[in-house]
Amino acid sequence: MTRWRMGVGVGMLGAVCALSLTMAASRAAEMESDAVVGAPSPLAIGDRIDASLFCEAADDDWRDSIKLIVLAPARSEYDGMLKLAFREYFRNGAAFPHDALKTPIKVVYATGVRAETGGGFMGDFAHSDCTPATDPQALTAIAHATGVTLPLADDSDATVLLLDRDGTLRWRDTAYRAQGEHLKPLEKTVKALLGVSDAVARASDATLVGASPRVGDLAPDFEIPLPPPAGSLQALLAADAQRPAKTVPLSSLRGKVVLLTFYPAAFSGTLPTVQGSVADKVDAERKEFMRKLMSCSIQIGQLDKLSQGDFAEDDIVKLAVSASTPQLLDSWRRLLGTTDMRYVNDPDYAIAQRYGSYDAAAGYDLRKVFVIGRDGRVAYVDEDYAAGDGDAVQAALARAARETSAAR
Structure with a gap:
């Protein structure tokens, strides 16, 4: 597995594209409770921990916060x-409503290695709210x-601990590798701890999951974001100010072919320097291996790059x-730096x-992919998108575009 080291300035997001290796299918163990993921440990939910253990020095801000403790390798592909x-x-x-963080959330990345010798991405200090402990004692x-x-x-799994202000353990994950399938349950636990209203919880409690639409079914309608207008910043601002509606219904796209995909969570996977080594390992005949390689960043990146073929750019x-x-x-x-993908927020999973x-x-969402023809009907369904499915989706797009073009 390729080892990598990468230094990127703090705050730099826009220039990076992310594709990744998560291994969620093979590594995520059964849930021991609503707040435990992964292998056994001496800790139990509800235990008190001295949070100052993880810092060389802890101030009052650290003590009075909700704390996320990350015990991780100094180098990993998901770091x-x-x-x-x-x-x-x-x-x-950014995962919470405006002004929802009445109690600050502090993070410490403890690797046991000093920054000058460990060399993790951007350094442990840059991403920690206290200096991580490295003393042998x-x-x-x-x-x-x-x-x-x-x-x-x-490249070992990381352990993530969530402690409340009193140092009580509220969440433990011993198999964390930046997977969306692990990030979403952690987000839900943090929201509950903050007392933040969680539309996701209400939706999951009140609604049963239906079956996927079948090929030939009319695609269920929903609101989608309009693409940003082209032009200078001044033109963008002017166009945005004159546009009263920020969304349009899916049904308004009749006459176009739609690729629709669902994924567990934003910011899951690894950063782009790993992507080449992962792609080199993909064997088209090893479906199960490729399924284990899947992550949200790989999924979106692959689908974004599918060719438009002989059809118009906006077709x-x-x-x-x-x-x-x-x-x-x-x-x-x-x-991610995608060029063709629009991102749809579905806060209550409706x-x-x-x-x-x-x-x-x-x-969280499953990795499903739908191709919707120009007539608004489902033309193709992939129930569990994997890294080797891109060619099949590409063929389905081309087929739907040709068939529904001929029918117009």
Whole structure:
């Protein structure tokens, strides 16, 4: 597995495109409770932990905060995306409604290695709200309290602990690799701890997941964002000011072919320097292996790059749907650097439920792909998109464009 090191300036999102390796299917263990993921440890939900163990020095701001403790290898393929996700979701609060963070969320990345010798993405210090402990005595205390002995071998799973203001353990994940399938349950737990109203929880409690529309069915309607107008910044602002509606119904796209995909979470996967090595390993005859390679960034990146073929540039519309916030999706779009994909926010999973794409038990979207013909009917369904499915989706797009063009 390729080892990598990458230094990128703090705050840099727009220039990076992300594709990744998550291994969620093989690594995510059964849920021991609503707040536990992964392997056993000496900790139990409800245990008190001295949060100052993880810092060389802890101030009052650290003590009075909700704390996310990340015990991770100094180098890993998922390191960069993990840190960006925690920065955007929790430190910047982009996953929450405006002014919802009445209690600050602090993060510390403890690798057991000093920054000058460890060399993780952007450094542990840049992404920590306290100086991570590296003293041998402190690492012994961390191992005794958590069962995690630092430093970890390169590319090991990370352990994520969520502590409330009193240091009580509310969440534990011992198999974290920046997977969307792990990030969404953590987000839900943090919201509950903050007392933030969670539309996702209400939707999952009140609504059963329906079956996916079948080929030939009329595609369920929903609102989609309008593409940004072209031109200078002044033209963009003027056009935006004159446009009263920010969305249009899917049914208004009749006459075009629509690629619709669902995915678990924004900011999951790894950063782009890993993508080449992952792509080189993909074997078209090893479907199960490729399924394990899948992540949200690979999924969206592959679908965004599917060719328009002989059809006009705006003849095929691509939509990626997840439960998020507008500000988080905007950062995610800039990070991925996609050119053809529109990002649809589905905060209460209402759209996903219409397409049978919401896993109510797990609390996130499944990786489904639909091709919708010019007549508004479903022309193709992929129930579980994997890294090797791009050619089949490309063929379905071309087929739908030709068949429905001939019928017009």
